[in-house]
Amino acid sequence: MATLARLQARSTFLAQQYYFRNSVVDIFRKKEYDAAVKIQSWFRGCRVRAYLRHLHRVATVIQKCWRGYLGRQQYQLIVKLAFCSMKMNLYNAMAVRIQKQWRGYRIRKYCFNYFYYKEYLRAVSETNDAIREALEEFAEMKEREDKKADLERKEKKKGYEARKMHYLLSTKQIPGIYNSPFRKDPDPWELRLQKAKPLISQRPKVKKISVSVSNWPAYASPQVLPQPKILPPIDRKPCQGPFRDITEVLEQRYKPLEPTLRVAEPINELQAAREELRKQECMRNIHDDMFLPFSSYNKNKKYIPLMHSSSKYGPDSYGSQHFRDENPTKWLCNKLEAN
Amino acid sequence: MSQRQVLQVFEQYQKARTQFVQMVAELATRPQNIETLQNAGVMSLLRPLLLDVVPTIQQTAALALGRLANYNDDLAEAVVKGDILPQLVYSLAEQNRFYKKAAAFVLQAVGKHSPQLAQAIVDCGALDTLVICLEDFDPGVKEAAASALGFIARHNAELSQAVVDAGAVPLLVLCIQEPEIALKRIAASALSDISKHSPELAQTVVDAGAIAHLAQMILNPDSKLKRQILSALSQIAKHSVDLAEMVVEAEIFPVVLTCLKDKDEYVKKNASTLIREIAKHTPELSQLVVNAGGVAAVTDCIGSCKGNIRLPGIMMLGYVAAHSENLAMAVIISKGVPQLSLCLAEEPEDHIKAAAAWALGQIGRHTPEHARAVAVTNTLPVLLSLYLSAESSEDLQIKSKKAIKSILQKCTYLPALEPFLYDAPPNILKHVVGQFSKVLFPWIFRNTSAESGQLPTTY
Secondary structure (H helix, E strand, O other): OHHHHHHHHHHHHHHHHHHHHHHHHHHHHHHHHHHHHHHHHHHHHHHHHHHHHHHHHHHHHHHHHHHHHHHHHHHHHHHHHHHHHHHHHHHHHHHHHHHHHHHHHHHHHHHOOHHHHHHHHHHHHHHHHHHHHHHHHHHHHHHHHHHHHHHHHHHHHHHHHHHHOHHHOOOOOOOOOOOOOOOOOOOHHHHHHHHOOOOOOOOOOOOOOOOOHHHHHHHHOHHHOOOOOOOOOOOOOOOOOOOOOHHHHHHHHOOOOOOOHHHHOOOOHHHHHHHHHHHHHHHHOOOOOOOOOOOOOHHHOOOOOOOOOEEOOEEOOEOOOEOOOOOHHHHOOOOOOOO | OOHHHHHHHHHHHHHHHHHHHHHHHHHOOOHHHHHHHHHOOHHHHHHHHOOOOOHHHHHHHHHHHHHHHHHOHHHHHHHHHOOHHHHHHHHHHHOOHHHHHHHHHHHHHHHOOOHHHHHHHHHOOHHHHHHHHOOOOOHHHHHHHHHHHHHHHOOOHHHHHHHHHOOHHHHHHHHHOOOOHHHHHHHHHHHHHHHOOOHHHHHHHHHOOHHHHHHHHHHOOOHHHHHHHHHHHHHHHOOOHHHHHHHHHOOOOOHHHHHOOOOOHHHHHHHHHHHHHHHOOOHHHHHHHHHOOHHHHHHHHHHHOOHHHHHHHHHHHHHHHHHOHHHHHHHHHOOHHHHHHHHHHHOOOHHHHHHHHHHHHHHHOOOHHHHHHHHHOOOHHHHHHHHHOOOOOHHHHHHHHHHHHHHHOOOOOHHHHHHHHHHOOHHHHHHHHHHHHHHHOHHHHOOOHHHHOOOOOOO
């Protein structure tokens, strides 16, 4: 225990000494310590820096590789794209070429074929010319025909007139009006008259009037209405059935008349004989006048009728024409007797 | 008294009646007498004579009535009101052919004035008796019956339908084949009147086989007959494409073109009407007409006529050119454009000028080549003057304006456009200036092929 007490007494001294010795050494130690720390920290720093440098280097390498890898990927994409677009451009250009050719061909062949069109128009104009020529020919032909028909009609008319005027032909003694002696040549009418046959005046033909609605004024008189003509007989077919032989029938039908004695001679035989006699006398006579007596005194006597049978106005018919009363009821009246 | 004296009285009366009726019939031929006759009350006197015992008096009385009714519609109405028609129709069935002719003539004279009178005739049952008359042996009776039916059918579609229902069409087709020319004419005219109203009626006529006979008779030299036949064919062809094709199948080309050279004006008119009716339906039919050389023939025909006769020919050229640009080019090379500009300049009537302006517009509207062909003939100033002139009818102004516009929109022929710069109104001037800009500065209007996706248009 004493040590303890001694130690405790000495503790403060110890403490002080301890403190005192530490503090002096402390500064020195601190200095050394600081230097050591500095050296160590420097060294550590170097170490760390080297380590960091190393890390940096390694990280750079990794990043470099990675970036290279990414970049190459990108580059491949770009190349692919560029290649594709190059290909597509080529294809487009070729397609345009084909389409260009095809479209030109199609339009030229199907929609607007210039050469066919030209040909067509040429053909149309040729047809037109041909038709125009044909129509002109046709018109000319018609005109010619019309003129010919006209001329023929005129000729016919002149021929008819020449036939009618045939009597104007000149004879040896008397020159006709168309053959005047003061002319060098006879008139062409003279030649026509010479050629013409004389026209016999016929019964005036009943002119045929054409039956049509536009010709109605012709229907004024009933005689002009056409009469029904007798038609020719129709050919008979042999009739079917139990008929007698046709020759027998005709024989019977057309048997000649065998008259009786009574009718064998005509009924006016006497009259006919008288007529015959008279005719023969007529033939022998020099003239037909009756031989008249010298005096015709008796002939000129006028007949004086009976006073009895004549009235103021001439002879009465009663007594010579009729005797009975003409109208017995003339003197009777209708009234019933008053009773 | 003796029998002879009694009979003499009757004979005198008969002679008097005959003389009266014959004199009236003869007087009725002159129009100046008819007024007097009407005032003297001739209708009421003629009516009992229709029932006379003597056939000649009946016939002459019917004839006189027909001539009177022919003159104007008051007399025709008097015939209808006087109840004469049923008697006529009844005796039509029984009497001899002279009476039938005269009675059919009366029916025709009454029916031709107005639809109401024709309806009155149909109502009293005359159609069946007229159709029976068409079967008669005598050609005069057939003629009178056919002309009566034709006049009745002319007015409107219902009356035509009534005539067709009475069974007239096959008999008319038979009448056409008869040898008498007058009968053929009238039957053709009746068929033309029937088929003009509607496609169904035209189809009925075609079903009776009329087209073949009509087409054969185009070669007949009689010009009045040709008129009627061409008119009948054009009335049939105008309704629809099928009917027009049937008419064409009857091989009328190129015979119809010879009719365009006929001396008779109306034959030319009807022939060009027929060609117009055929060409207007479809481009194929127009092509057919062009290939047969029809355009040249029609152009020559236009050159040789004047006035209304030209009108169907002008319209035909317009219709052909309207279908497509090839056909318009065909019209141009057939020398149609100078002819049309001549018509435009020298015709006095406005409606013909309007038709010529329309036709020129149809030709020139397709491509610059066509417009150039029209502009070269110096028609554009004429068209402009017609459009601006106050005397032109409205129709003419509208048509010439349309023609100018359609031609100008394609025209690149500058010498023809220059006069327009001076005296055109502003609504036309803008088109002219537009055309100038297209020609002088074409790069304004040209696109590249990749942008527009089309081949560039080059002038």
